[in-house]
Amino acid sequence: MKWSWRNVLMWFLPISVALFLxxxxxxxxxxxxxxxQTDIGKxxxxxxxxxxxxxxxxxxxxxxKVDLYDNGHTAIVEAVGPDLGNRVQRIRVELPALGxxxxxxxxxxxxxxxxxPIDNDSSSPVETIENLLVSxxxxxxxxxxxxxxxxxxxxxRQARAFGQSNANVQMEADxxxxxxxxxxxxxxxxxxxxVVTFLKKPEVFTDLxxxxxxxxxxxxxxxxxxxxxxKAIAGEAGVPFFSVSGSEFVEMFVGVGASRVRxxxxxxxxxxxxxxxxxxxxxxxxxxGTGIGGGNDEREQTLNQMLTEMDGFEGNTGVIVIAxxxxxxxxxxxxxxxxxxxxxxxVDVPDCKGRLEILKVHxxxxxxxNDVSLQxxxxxxxxxxGADLANLMNEAAILTVRRGKSLITxxxxxxxxxxxxxxxxxxxxxxxxxxxxxxxxxIGHAIVGTLLKNHDNVQKVTLMPRGQARGLTxxxxxxxxxxISRSQILARIVGALGGRAAETVxxxxxxxxxxxxxxxxxxxxxxxxxxxxxGMSKVxxxxxxxxxxxxxxxxSMMSGSEPSERVxxxxxxxxxxxxxxxxxxxxxxxxxxxxxxxxxxxxxxxxETIEGHELxxxxxxxxKLPV
Ligand code: ADP
Ligand code: MG
Ligand code: ZN
Numbered sequence: 001m002k003w004s005w006r007n008v009l010m011w012f013l014p015i016s017v018a019l020f021l022x023x024x025x026x027x028x029x030x031x032x033x034x035x036x037q038t039d040i041g042k043x044x045x046x047x048x049x050x051x052x053x054x055x056x057x058x059x060x061x062x063x064x065k066v067d068l069y070d071n072g073h074t075a076i077v078e079a080v081g082p083d084l085g086n087r088v089q090r091i092r093v094e095l096p097a098l099g100x101x102x103x104x105x106x107x108x109x110x111x112x113x114x115x116x117p118i119d120n121d122s123s124s125p126v127e128t129i130e131n132l133l134v135s136x137x138x139x140x141x142x143x144x145x146x147x148x149x150x151x152x153x154x155x156x157r158q159a160r161a162f163g164q165s166n167a168n169v170q171m172e173a174d175x176x177x178x179x180x181x182x183x184x185x186x187x188x189x190x191x192x193x194x195v196v197t198f199l200k201k202p203e204v205f206t207d208l209x210x211x212x213x214x215x216x217x218x219x220x221x222x223x224x225x226x227x228x229x230x231k232a233i234a235g236e237a238g239v240p241f242f243s244v245s246g247s248e249f250v251e252m253f254v255g256v257g258a259s260r261v262r263x264x265x266x267x268x269x270x271x272x273x274x275x276x277x278x279x280x281x282x283x284x285x286x287x288x289g290t291g292i293g294g295g296n297d298e299r300e301q302t303l304n305q306m307l308t309e310m311d312g313f314e315g316n317t318g319v320i321v322i323a324x325x326x327x328x329x330x331x332x333x334x335x336x337x338x339x340x341x342x343x344x345x346x347v348d349v350p351d352c353k354g355r356l357e358i359l360k361v362h363x364x365x366x367x368x369x370n371d372v373s374l375q376x377x378x379x380x381x382x383x384x385x386g387a388d389l390a391n392l393m394n395e396a397a398i399l400t401v402r403r404g405k406s407l408i409t410x411x412x413x414x415x416x417x418x419x420x421x422x423x424x425x426x427x428x429x430x431x432x433x434x435x436x437x438x439x440x441x442x443i444g445h446a447i448v449g450t451l452l453k454n455h456d457n458v459q460k461v462t463l464m465p466r467g468q469a470r471g472l473t474x475x476x477x478x479x480x481x482x483x484i485s486r487s488q489i490l491a492r493i494v495g496a497l498g499g500r501a502a503e504t505v506x507x508x509x510x511x512x513x514x515x516x517x518x519x520x521x522x523x524x525x526x527x528x529x530x531x532x533x534x535g536m537s538k539v540x541x542x543x544x545x546x547x548x549x550x551x552x553x554x555x556s557m558m559s560g561s562e563p564s565e566r567v568x569x570x571x572x573x574x575x576x577x578x579x580x581x582x583x584x585x586x587x588x589x590x591x592x593x594x595x596x597x598x599x600x601x602x603x604x605x606x607x608e609t610i611e612g613h614e615l616x617x618x619x620x621x622x623x624k625l626p627v
Contacts, residue, residue, distance in 0.1 A: 051095060054091075069116050076092055177235040178232055182232050183360065184356075184358045185224075192233050217335075227243075240274045242268050243278075245280050246278055250299055258305035262309065273319070276322070277322050282327050285332055307335070307340065323341055350389075355381055359389055366393060392416050422466040425464055426465035428463060434513075439601045442463065443502065444502025445495060446458045447619065448589050455491040460615075461604060489530055489534075497583050502590050505591055531575050537574040595622060
């Protein structure tokens with residue numbers, strides 16, 4: 001090892017921190033124990049009082065001794081009194097500048113006075129060394145962080161973390177992730193197979209005169225495995241993985257982001273072949289010069305630097321840049337030009353089959369009971385991302401341990417799903433009017449849902465509070481649905497209004513509660529989208545809404561024409577009409593089934609939870625279920 005300054009610091013920092021910790025943990029307590037009563041050590045400064053309070057104490061005759069420090073600006077007061085538990089306490093008091101008048105007063109009160117030289121107040125030997133060590137550690141740390149490393153190379157080193165290497169660039173020599181660890185994203189994997197081949201055997205391409213993409217953009221919602229995929233490419237190709245997050249560039253001082261980008265690419269080129277992964281690239285890569293209030297200089301400089309770097313290296317240097325975002329629509333078009341991120345790969349939330357595959361990956365290392373069907377879990381979890389599924393299996397495993405079992409059973413998995421979907425379970429309400437009202441609300445959802453032909457089946461109704469909700473009706477989604485019909489949306493709206501409808505019918509208009517707030521929000525949004533996006537209303541088959549976007553994110557300010565006032569009124573009218581009709585339908589269903597509703601509510605209050613099949617059986621005794 002070279003005995004350079006860097007090395008010295010590298011050793012010095014941890015050692016000094018360690019020494020400091022040892023000092024704090026071991027030596028100071030030991031010294032404190034042996035401190036005699038009269039010794040004003042620094043261990044006393046913890047309690048303080050105001051000057052006014054001190055004068056009161058003095059008047060009460062509670063003050064025994066005053067030690068003056070800091071040229072008479074600070075005093076350590078020894079006092080004893082009923083307020084202080086009748087024990088001698090040492091208390092610190094900041095004295096006002098006119099503190100000199102105090103002396104006669106103290107003398108009159110027969111208080112023992114002692115003065116100490118300037119500065120002495122903060123320099124007991126213990127504290128001096130302590131302070132010294134802290135300052136040295138801080139200085140060393142700062143020097144260390146601000147010194148630029150001249151070479152980050154050394155691929156044998158695992159994951160250099162923040163502070164150890166160049167600020168926030170992370171470097172992993174071997175990610176240890178393989179394509180097999182990423183499931184349910186087959187198209188993306190196929191695309192990437194080519195990238196892996198290029199990294200391993202560039203000749204295959206260069207011999208033919210082909211240039212390989214420099215940049216690949218991964219687009220998809222959070223938790224769908226974008227980072228994992230990028231790592232898998234590096235892992236499969238056996239090349240180092242450099243990663244940095246776009247959001248980290250933005251917080252920095254002007255100009256720093258750009259130089260970080262330069263550094264990042266310099267390091268990457270020195271370590272080629274390798275993968276450079278830029279997470280959340282939208283943070284730097286937004287459309288330039290749009291957002292409200294002018295552009296963000298720092299962001300633009302960083303982005304320009306990134307573009308320059310990507311143009312700068314030859315197609316065959318072996319550096320491949322992979323960027324991830326969940327908003328490709330707001331990216332600057334310059335980023336997407338050929339020779340930059342010209343390939344886009346979409347990674348979406350998995351479908352049922354994809355979820356099954358991801359579940360398989362995440363149950364490989366777990367002990368699972370035979371009664372658990374991954375297929376059934378996959379069917380019950382539409383909308384779950386890969387990260388949600390990983391979390392689900394982990395929660396189930398933790399719960400199994402907590403229950404002292406040796407195998408994960410479907411009971412633990414059910415609990416884990418419920419928790420991820422709806423939050424933590426609370427304690428049940430005691431029987432009361434409001435519990436009764438919640439029960440009617442939930443049974444309202446359940447019965448409307450059950451009796452509507454196009455509605456998903458009820459999985460269970462429960463009065464166990466969870467997250468924000470005080471009761472819940474769970475529906476069993478039949479299959480993955482990418483296309484939803486008009487009658488299905490209408491059924492969902494009626495079902496969502498079932499809760500409020502039940503409250504109104506049973507308790508009257510004046511007793512309805514805020515509990516339906518969430519339902520109404522959903523109802524309104526569904527009805528509105530029927531009108532404005534899906535052309536499912538009398539307004540006709542028009543799309544009336546431009547992609548909604550945040551004007552601060554750029555672009556959306558310029559795009560699309562605002563709908564005219566008449567159109568706005570039309571949208572409003574049709575939305576209301578849909579909701580009114582659905583609400584009437586919900587009210588009708590509640591009124592027509594009052595007897596079974598009353599029965600179910602009593603049962604629910606007694607049992608807390610009614611399973612879907614039981615519910616259907618009971619309802620079918622009273623009325624005909626849709627087929
Ligand atoms: P993103 O970068 O898209 O937000 P990550 O790659 O960070 O998502 O995924 C987080 C975690 O979720 C991964 O570490 C992995 O455990 C799990 N995961 C996500 N997607 C998948 C997938 N397709 N296959 C297997 N595991 C996945
Ligand atoms: Mg990520
Ligand atoms: Zn509700």
